[in-house]
Amino acid sequence: MLTIDPKSPVPPFEQLRLQFIEQVRGGELAAGAKLPTVRRLADDLGLAPNTVARCYRELERDGFIETRGRNGSFVSAQGDAAEQQAQVAARAYADRVKQLGVSPRDALAWVTAALKA
């Protein structure tokens, strides 16, 4: 969830950037997750599109997100090569679990069991 407080002394652009970084680092935004379009996020948060576009550009420059042409912006895998591979695999597993309609609790339990095996 992103929150923008217009009364905060921190500029909206910086509020947005810091929250994205926190969510990527904290795993709330997993590698491969698609971000909202610039226009959509600007409308939702009552910001100017340029503010959101600048935020996305800086996040991309810092390696947190990547832009795939017209497909939009996606969260990049973080960490070393092994961690990046693991995050991509986790994304694929999560997508498949959602397709199958399996509950997150069951999916997590199976992963935990598989890791312990």
Next chain:
Amino acid sequence: MDSLAWFVSIFAAALLVAFFALTFVPFFSRYTAYRYSVDIHVNLPVRLEPAVSTRFIAQGRGASIGGLIFLVAAVLAMLGGLYAGDGPAAALWLVFGAVLVGSLAGGTVAAFTGATTFASDRPRVARSRAVSVSDYLPPWERLGAWVSVVAAVVVAVVMSVVGAGAAVFPVALFAGLGAVTLVMFEIASDRIVDRSQPAGSTADLVWDDAMRSSILRDLVSGPLALGVFSLVLGIVQIVGLSAGMTAAAMTDINGALLSALGLAVTLYSRTGRAQRYFISRLWPDLRWSDTADTATDAA
């Protein structure tokens, strides 16, 4: 138009007018909003109740007005000789199809009305990841609509080719209407999900998601119902004609099958799993207290 067609048309019009009138009763709209809150296990804060009720009212009015307009158009078509179907049953199918499609069209238009405005000095919240139609609608409902409509069109074409005569009319009618409403759904659903969601709190966002999910499920039910009806009618006609059944016997079987299917669909649509699908996708960790406005609600 014969007396039966008139009776069914007037009965359908009376139902739609009664439903339209019901949307002006404050208790009904509040009951609908809180009933939905209980069904999806999401608290409806007092401050949000008017906004949620208003959206239910808009949907109800849009559906009833749309149904009435299409019903009048169908009656005028029959009176003006634009349609002269085979027997009273054909007129009934036309009335039923018109009301269903009209309700969907009206509901679709209503889904795009109204906009939330926020004071510029209020904090705003938004989701940090993109959403799609599949986050709001169970995949089996969308897939079911596609499969049933495509199968219905195939059955209608096969019946036309083998020369099933007048029996092909309701099958082709529902298959055609199913295809039209399916296209309507696909276009409208993308537009609905692409609309911005101005929200000042988690509760605002959860309830906007809830309304979107409700509207999308209503929209997809149109092509799904029309496709299934067409398919049932077509299969009964094909089996009945090859087995030498009488028209009355086939009508009885159609009535029984469609009633059973209608009941099953109604029961399914009320199940928590289908109604709460969007929560499992968008708010898997949602607790009752996340949307509660404790101080206001207590007051």
